[in-house]
Amino acid sequence: MDIVDKMFQGDRLALARLLSILENNTPEVPLVMSRIQQNQDNGYYIGFTGAPGSGKSTLVDKMILQIRNNNLEVGVVAIDPTSPFSGGAILGDRIRMQNHALDPGVFIRSLATRGSLGGLSRAAKNTARILNASGKDYCIIETVGVGQVEIDIVDTADTTVVVLMPDTGDSIQAIKAGIMEIADIIVVNKADLKGTDQLIADLMLMLHENQRHSWWQVPVIATQADKNIGIKELFEKIEEHKEVLKDTGMLVAKRKEQRVSEFMEIIEQTLLDVILESQKDDSEFCEIINNVMAGLIDPYSAAKKVFGNENLIKRWMMRLSSEILIERRRVDA
């Protein structure tokens, strides 16, 4: 029996090893992902996003307990705002893990930024897919800030929860503008702070003026995660949104979109990988790069030269067709 089968049978060690395959982006990734494809949509994807300091991690922690109290299982993917350069980890998950370490119904994985954020969000999505495929009822994807990763994550989440807090200063208008478009549910956490009522009133007004869907009115929920206030209401709203998505056929439509966006990502990433690779060892490509570096040719004219070079393109194509090799074989990682 290989580790994918073991994972399907509930083996936590096998699950952890599969997730390491994703993080390290080894050549087994395509194989693993095509093996789990039929099962990745069994669970439900919840996205949590918000600025640093909004108390989002505490909120997620309480949400885990809430889900467990309902006798359901949950996976968590947390994307840590660490250095994109050093790849240094933050260990947020290890601290949180302690609260759930003895609970076999919880699996938390934290991903630190390494290399491109594009690579990170792909690893995060695949991690979420494997967690759901492993039999979790929910997978929570937790991200920080407002940026590309969040946008990518919205593609993956069935319900997106945006966490705000009062008193974030002058740029609240700016933050809100982006939020209106991604939030299915808005949480105002730290709701004992000054400015809570005003923030909620502002949000209600903006939501009233910008209703995205006739079938869903985005709710604003006040929480104090550290005191467990508002958590049950939040979970109920997530459940309500889930039911609406199911009843309207939106969930099926989302799954279709998610599959296409996964496909397009794979196509794009494979192309980029091949080009980066040839930057190391294709002498003709390297010569063009050297000329660009020396300022002998401008980048656009150089690009024109590349795309006009049939032999170079042919070499890329040969690499491309050998890049993705999927067979239904064992994964012995």
Add this chain to the structure above:
Amino acid sequence: MDIVDKMFQGDRLALARLLSILENNTPEVPLVMSRIQQNQDNGYYIGFTGAPGSGKSTLVDKMILQIRNNNLEVGVVAIDPTSPFSGGAILGDRIRMQNHALDPGVFIRSLATRGSLGGLSRAAKNTARILNASGKDYCIIETVGVGQVEIDIVDTADTTVVVLMPDTGDSIQAIKAGIMEIADIIVVNKADLKGTDQLIADLMLMLHENQRHSWWQVPVIATQADKNIGIKELFEKIEEHKEVLKDTGMLVAKRKEQRVSEFMEIIEQTLLDVILESQKDDSEFCEIINNVMAGLIDPYSAAKKVFGNENLIKRWMMRLSSEILIERRRVDA
């Protein structure tokens, strides 16, 4: 005389029209960028990044005045944290513009997120390049938050200034970890707030433990931008960093790296554009996508099919070679 020539001669209207070409990503972009290539490195690039609410915009505003007091010209590209979905603008620049509207030595351009953040950061970089090519001594690139855009911007900035403020709560450790790797200068703004001394002490300790370059010790500067405190010191440090980069040959090396990264971006983006285009009108590619959407084939196996399809690849190649058409002709935009 075409608008590129007019821009070189100081015509503000021509400059504004060139920047619109970039923002709207019209087919003239390659032509414009290859025309200005020889001049884009005349000026100096300063990056400002920091979380929303750190007072970064006020700081940049005061920096503009400081540069103008030294009788030098400055361009500003501000990336606004607006909705990546609606593309709605924030108008921050229009408010700030009023302070400098009558000053011909200042040119401010604000870019809102539209489409991908990748597209945004490319437009922002090109805007900065044109501002420098137009004869500005400095170009300030202002971004928000910690994300892909910031990382991209670091590639472009010669000196990167990271703006912090005291009292940003529990995630300061996380924020700092990323900052250490990108900051050439750290500013603690709103330095009258509680926690300033502690933050500076923490930063100094972290900097002491993580010195990146033997030739540059990252300084921490306390400012109160709204009261114009610390601005002169900041400008002097930027000048000092600039001199060090020049003396060590690092500036020349940076320019080389910047050209290569611009080239690689163009290659990648052109490829992605071609694939997105064929998603609309290539019947063979559309059929594969439909099968993915219906769940009849998993995305990785579908990607393998695509890269094994010689005819499809050939059609992509034909599009690629016709995508970048650069001639040294007039730009009548």
